[in-house]
Amino acid sequence: MSTTTASTTTMAIDVEGLEKRFGSAHALRGLDLTVPTGQVTGFLGPNGSGKTTTIRILLGLLKADGGTARLLGGDPWADAVRLHRRVAYVPGDVTLWPNLTGGEAIDILVRLSGPLDPKRKQAMLERFELDPTKKARTYSKGNRQKVALVAALASDAELLLLDEPTSGLDPLMEAAFTESIREVKAAGRSVLLSSHIFAEVEKLADRVTIIRDGVTVEAGTIAELRHLTRTQVTCLLDAGADGLADLPGVHDLVVVGGHVSFAVDEAALAPVLSVVAGLHPRSLVANPPSLEELFLRHYGDELAALGAGSGS
Amino acid sequence: MTAATAARAPGLTSPTTRSASGSLTGLGTMVRLVVRRNRVRLAVWFVVLVGMFAYIVSYYSEMFPTQESLDDFAALSNTPGIKALTGLSPAADTLGGAVWTKGWMTIALSLMIGVAFLVTRNGRADEEVGRTELLRSRVLGVHASSAASWLVGALLCVAVGAGVSAVSLAGGLDPEGTGIAGSLVIGASVTGVALVGLGVGAVAGQVASTSRGANALGTAVVAAFYVLRMIGDLGNGVLTWFSPIGWGQQMQPYGGNRWWPLALLVVLAAALLTLALGLEARRDLGSGLLAERPGPDAAPPRFATPLGLGLRLQRGPILGWTIAVALCGLLFGSVVQAMTDLLDDAGGATDDLLRGTGVPALLALLAGMIGLVTAAFATQSAVSLRTDEATGIVEPQLAGALSRRRWVLQRLTIPVVGSAVLLALGGALLGATYGSAVGDSSQAATMAGAALAYWPAVMVLVGVAVALLGWAPRVAVPTTWGVMAAMWFVTMLGEVFGLPTWLLDAMPFSAVPYLPLEEMSWTPLVVLTAVAGGLVWTGLARFTRRDIQPG
Numbered sequence: 001m002s003t004t005t006a007s008t009t010t011m012a013i014d015v016e017g018l019e020k021r022f023g024s025a026h027a028l029r030g031l032d033l034t035v036p037t038g039q040v041t042g043f044l045g046p047n048g049s050g051k052t053t054t055i056r057i058l059l060g061l062l063k064a065d066g067g068t069a070r071l072l073g074g075d076p077w078a079d080a081v082r083l084h085r086r087v088a089y090v091p092g093d094v095t096l097w098p099n100l101t102g103g104e105a106i107d108i109l110v111r112l113s114g115p116l117d118p119k120r121k122q123a124m125l126e127r128f129e130l131d132p133t134k135k136a137r138t139y140s141k142g143n144r145q146k147v148a149l150v151a152a153l154a155s156d157a158e159l160l161l162l163d164e165p166t167s168g169l170d171p172l173m174e175a176a177f178t179e180s181i182r183e184v185k186a187a188g189r190s191v192l193l194s195s196h197i198f199a200e201v202e203k204l205a206d207r208v209t210i211i212r213d214g215v216t217v218e219a220g221t222i223a224e225l226r227h228l229t230r231t232q233v234t235c236l237l238d239a240g241a242d243g244l245a246d247l248p249g250v251h252d253l254v255v256v257g258g259h260v261s262f263a264v265d266e267a268a269l270a271p272v273l274s275v276v277a278g279l280h281p282r283s284l285v286a287n288p289p290s291l292e293e294l295f296l297r298h299y300g301d302e303l304a305a306l307g308a309g310s311g312s
Numbered sequence: 313m314t315a316a317t318a319a320r321a322p323g324l325t326s327p328t329t330r331s332a333s334g335s336l337t338g339l340g341t342m343v344r345l346v347v348r349r350n351r352v353r354l355a356v357w358f359v360v361l362v363g364m365f366a367y368i369v370s371y372y373s374e375m376f377p378t379q380e381s382l383d384d385f386a387a388l389s390n391t392p393g394i395k396a397l398t399g400l401s402p403a404a405d406t407l408g409g410a411v412w413t414k415g416w417m418t419i420a421l422s423l424m425i426g427v428a429f430l431v432t433r434n435g436r437a438d439e440e441v442g443r444t445e446l447l448r449s450r451v452l453g454v455h456a457s458s459a460a461s462w463l464v465g466a467l468l469c470v471a472v473g474a475g476v477s478a479v480s481l482a483g484g485l486d487p488e489g490t491g492i493a494g495s496l497v498i499g500a501s502v503t504g505v506a507l508v509g510l511g512v513g514a515v516a517g518q519v520a521s522t523s524r525g526a527n528a529l530g531t532a533v534v535a536a537f538y539v540l541r542m543i544g545d546l547g548n549g550v551l552t553w554f555s556p557i558g559w560g561q562q563m564q565p566y567g568g569n570r571w572w573p574l575a576l577l578v579v580l581a582a583a584l585l586t587l588a589l590g591l592e593a594r595r596d597l598g599s600g601l602l603a604e605r606p607g608p609d610a611a612p613p614r615f616a617t618p619l620g621l622g623l624r625l626q627r628g629p630i631l632g633w634t635i636a637v638a639l640c641g642l643l644f645g646s647v648v649q650a651m652t653d654l655l656d657d658a659g660g661a662t663d664d665l666l667r668g669t670g671v672p673a674l675l676a677l678l679a680g681m682i683g684l685v686t687a688a689f690a691t692q693s694a695v696s697l698r699t700d701e702a703t704g705i706v707e708p709q710l711a712g713a714l715s716r717r718r719w720v721l722q723r724l725t726i727p728v729v730g731s732a733v734l735l736a737l738g739g740a741l742l743g744a745t746y747g748s749a750v751g752d753s754s755q756a757a758t759m760a761g762a763a764l765a766y767w768p769a770v771m772v773l774v775g776v777a778v779a780l781l782g783w784a785p786r787v788a789v790p791t792t793w794g795v796m797a798a799m800w801f802v803t804m805l806g807e808v809f810g811l812p813t814w815l816l817d818a819m820p821f822s823a824v825p826y827l828p829l830e831e832m833s834w835t836p837l838v839v840l841t842a843v844a845g846g847l848v849w850t851g852l853a854r855f856t857r858r859d860i861q862p863g
Contacts (some may be wrong), residue, residue, distance in 0.1 A: 010329075012417070056860070059707075059710070059711050060710075061707060061710060061859070061860040062416075062860065063857075063858075063859055064858045080710075080711070080715070081713050081714065081715045084710075084711060084712055084713040085713040089708065089711040090705065091704075091708065092706070094708075095703055095704040095705045095707075095708075096705070097705065099610070099625070100607070100624075100625075101606070101607035101608060101609065103607075103608060103609035103610050103611070104608060104609075104610065104611035104615060105611075106611075107610050107615065107616070108611055108621060108709075109708055109709075109712060110616075110715060111611075111613060111615075111616030112616050112709055112714050113712045113713050114713070116613075118610070127320070131606075132609035132610070133606035133607055133609045134604070134606060134607065135604055135607055137522065137524075137604075138522075140605050148708070152331070161711075164741060194660035221384025235501050260839045263411070269686070
C-alpha cells in the first residue's frame with residue numbers, strides 16, 4: 001500500500017490523495033495510484049468507481065480538485081503537451097471521425113504525438129486484422145477500439161494509458177492484445193491497464209490497484225495481494241473430512257460424499273495440507289486465488305446482488 | 313394472411329421474390345408509429361410552408377397596390393437571374409403570378425427534399441441503427457414499415473398543397489374571370505412535385521446503404537431536376553420538360569391552369585414507389601445497391617494539425633458556402649437594375665427596408681445580405697469546436713501533443729480567413745455582374761470593399777461562439793445560433809417592424825458603415841474587431857483552464 005514519492009523518476013505515474021468533484025458528486029476521494037516504470041499496473045474497480053476520471057486527470061483533460069498527480073515526472077495539467085509526446089491513450093469508448101477511414105484516424109492520432117512508422121502501423125493492422133480503408137462510420141465498437149489500439153501500439157510512447165481496452169474485442173483479438181502488451185513491457189515501457197477482465201490483468205499485470213467509490217482499497221504486486229487471500233482446495237477423501245472443519249484457517253468447508261472442498265488462509269496452508277495428507281486423498285486440486293475472489297472480498301455485497309461471477 | 317407463405321414447401325430453389333400476401337401486415341400499427349415519431353416534424357413542415365406562403369401573399373398584396381408596380385415586378389421576373397431561380401410565370405403581371413414567382417419554387421423544393429428526408433428518417437436510418445430489425449422480427453410485413461412512412465409523407469404533400477390552395481383562395485390571388493382554377497392548380501402543383509420527391513426518397517432509401525448516403529442521393533437527384541429546368545428556363549424550354557419540377561411549373565397556375573402535367577407527376581411518383589417496393593422485396597435487410605466505398609488507408613501529415621484536419625472535415629460545408637455566396641453575388645448583381653425600377657414604383661415599405669433610395673441603397677443592402685450569408689458560414693464553422701468537444705472526438709487529439717490553445721486558434725483560422733474570402737468573393741461578383749450591365753468595371757472592387765466591411769461584424773459572432781465555448785459550453789451551440797438568428801432578423805426586418813433605434817444600433821451588423829450609400833468609417837470597424845478579439849481571448853482563457861466536458 002505504501003507509495004514511494006521520493007524518486008518520481010522510477011514512477012511513470014504517481015498519484016496521491018487525488019480528489020475530484022463534479023458538482024455535488026464526489027468522484028475521487030483521496031485516490032492513490034502508482035505505476036512503476038517498465039511495469040504493467042492493473043487498475044480495477046466497478047463502473048463509476050473513478051477509473052476513467054483518474055485517467056482523464058492524468059491526461060490533463062480534467063483538473064484535479066486536490067491531491068497530487070505526477071505523470072512521467074511532470075504535472076499532467078500544466079505540462080500536458082510536453083508529456084503527451086511520451087504517452088499513448090486508448091479510451092474505453094472510442095469516438096472517431098465518421099467520414100474518415102480507420103487508417104486516416106490512426107495516422108492522425110499517431111502523428112499528434114510523434115512520427116509515424118508505417119511498418120509498425122502495418123504490422124499492428126495485420127495483427128489486429130483491421131481493414132484501414134473502411135469509413136469509421138461503418139466500424140463496430142470492437143473495430144473502433146482496434147483503431148485506437150493500433151494507434152497506441154504503433155507509437156513509441158513510454159507510457160500507455162489503456163481504459164478497458166479489450167471490452168469490445170473477441171478472444172482471438174484479446175490474445176493479440178496480450179502479446180502486444182508483453183512486447184511493450186519487454187521494451188521497458190510502462191502500462192496502466194484499467195479493466196474488468198480479471199484474468200487479463202492477472203496475466204499481464206505486475207501490480208494491481210483496486211479502487212472503489214473513488215478511493216484505493218487495495219494495492220500491491222499480484223504476489224503481495226495473494227497473501228491476503230485464500231487458496232481454494234478440492235480433494236477426494238474416501239475416509240471423510242473428520243477434523244478439517246475445526247482447523248484454524250479453514251473456511252467454507254463443503255463435503256458431498258467423498259468430495260471435499262474448502263478455502264484455506266495462506267498462513268495456514270502447510271499445517272492444513274499435512275492433515276489432509278494424513279486422510280489419504282485420492283486426488284487434490286489447489287487453485288491460487290484469482291483476482292475475482294479478491295474483488296469479491298471488496299465488492300461482495302454488490303456482486304452478490306448481481307448474481308456473482310459476471311466478469312469471468 | 314400468412315397461409316400462402318406457410319404453404320410453400322421448402323424446395324431446392326428458393327424464390328427470388330417474396331410472396332406478396334402479408335407484405336403489408338401491421339401497416340396500421342406502423343402508420344401510428346410513424347405519425348407518433350414525427351408529429352412535431354409534420355406539424356412544423358405544414359405550418360412553416362403554408363405560413364410562408366400566407367406571409368408572401370399578405371406582404372405582396374401591400375407591396376404591389378397598382379398594376380404598374382406589378383408590371384415592374386413582371387419585368388424583374390423576366391431577368392435571367394430570376395428566371396434561373398424560379399422560371400417565368402405566364403401570369404407574371406398578376407398578383408398570383410408575383411406570389412408564384414416569389415414562393416412557389418421555395419415551397420415546392422423544400423417539401424420535395426423534406427419528404428425525401430422524412431422517408432429516410434423512417435426507413436434507411438431505422439434500418440441502419442437496427443430498429444427495423446427489431447420490428448421485422450415481429451409479425452410485420454416486409455413493406456409495412458416503408459409503406460407507412462410513404463403514406464404519411466404523401467398525406468403531408470396533400471395537406472401542404474391543400475393549405476396553399478386555401479391561402480390562395482382566401483387571398484384572392486385568382487385573376488378576375490378565371491374562377492378558382494389558379495388556386496386549385498397551384499396547390500396541386502406543389503403536391504404533385506412533392507410526391508415525386510417522396511418517390512425519389514423511397515428509391516434512394518433502397519439504393520444507398522446508409523441514411524447519409526440516401527439523403528445525399530435524394531438531394532442530388534432533386535438538384536439535378538432543378539438544374540435541368542434552370543437550363544431549360546434560361547434557354548428554349550426543352551430541358552424544362554425533362555424535369556418533374558418543370559412539369560410542376562408548366563401547370564401554370566393563374567395562367568394556363570393546366571391539369572395534365574399533374575398526371576405526369578403522379579405517374580412518375582407511382583413508378584418510383586413501385587421500383588422501391590421491388591427493390592425492397594428482393595434485397596437483404598441492411599443492404600443497399602450501393603455499398604460503402606473503401607477510402608484511403610493512410611492520411612497525409614497535414615491531417616495531424618488542427619487546421620489541416622478541420623479543412624478536411626469541413627470540406628463539404630466550405631465548398632457549399634462558397635458556391636452559395638458566389639451564386640448570391642451573381643444573382644444579386646443581375647437583378648439590381650430591374651429591382652431599382654421596381655422599387656421606384658413599389659409601396660413605401662421598401663424605403664425603410666433599404667434605409668435610403670436608389671441604386672447605392674440597394675447595393676448596400678445586397679452587400680449586407682452577403683455579410684449575413686457569410687455569418688452563417690462563420691457560425692457553423694466556429695460552433696464546431698464545441699460540437700467536437702461534446703461528441704468526445706477532441707479527447708484523443710488533446711491526448712496527443714496538442715495544446716488546447718493551438719487547437720482552438722488553428723481551427724478558428726477557417727472562419728476568420730474563410731469569412732474574409734467569402735465576403736470579398738461575393739461582393740466582387742455582385743459588383744462585377746452589376747458593373748458589366750452598366751459598363752462600370754470599378755464596381756467589382758467597390759462592392760468587394762463594401763462586403764468586406766462586414767468582416768469585423770462576422771468576427772463578433774465568431775467571438776460569441778468562442779466565449780460561450782469557454783464559459784457556457786453546454787448551451788454554446790444553440791445560443792450562438794440564436795444570436796446569429798437574432799442578428800439576421802433584426803438586420804433584415806428590424807426597421808420594418810419599427811424596433812427601437814438603440815437596439816438596432818447595438819447590433820454588430822447595423823454598426824457597419826452602409827457602403828456604398830454611406831461614407832466609409834473606420835471607428836465602428838476597429839471597435840467591432842476589438843470586441844471580437846476580446847470575446848475570443850476570454851473564451852480561450854477559460855477553455856484552457858476548465859475541464860473538458862463531453863455531452
